[in-house]
Amino acid sequence: xxxxxxGQRLNSIQASIEQSLADIATTPIGxxxxxxxxxxxxxxxxxxxxxxxxxxxxxxxxxxxxSTWENRISINHIRLVSVQGSGLVFDIECIYQQTGQEMNxxxxxxxxxxx
Numbered sequence: 001x002x003x004x005x006x007g008q009r010l011n012s013i014q015a016s017i018e019q020s021l022a023d024i025a026t027t028p029i030g031x032x033x034x035x036x037x038x039x040x041x042x043x044x045x046x047x048x049x050x051x052x053x054x055x056x057x058x059x060x061x062x063x064x065x066x067s068t069w070e071n072r073i074s075i076n077h078i079r080l081v082s083v084q085g086s087g088l089v090f091d092i093e094c095i096y097q098q099t100g101q102e103m104n105x106x107x108x109x110x111x112x113x114x115x
Contacts, residue, residue: 013096017072018105021092024069025062025107040065046111050088055080058088058109072097073105086111 001016002009004023010016027039041061048054059078066075073094081089087110094103 013072014103014105017070017096017103018107020070020072021062021066021105021107024065025109038069042109048111050083050086050111054111055088058090062090062092062107066092073103081106084108 001019003015004019010019024038025040025042028043029039029041030036032038041064042058045054045057045061058080062078063075066073073092074097075092075094077093079091079093081091083089087108089106089108092105092107094105095101096103
């Protein structure tokens, strides 16, 4: 798999899955011409105040989208790691389906609004 930012080869399956999850999370549902269902509801949460309600909605949006579109993993747990400016950083604890290896993936989301 290729790094979407620099065109270099990604050096691990974990990096590939993190890039895939970030793409899924940041793609609004309905925005892909040939795959209208692809993406997540995270885009609908942009510019909302960062609070417990938003975090819960992000958990749901991330889990639903990842479970639907990233079949290489099985999610065990999602948790908020930090709030950085107008962004949220989530850790996704999962199992890589092909080998049974446990992974901890970090997915940053820019939410657009601040507290």
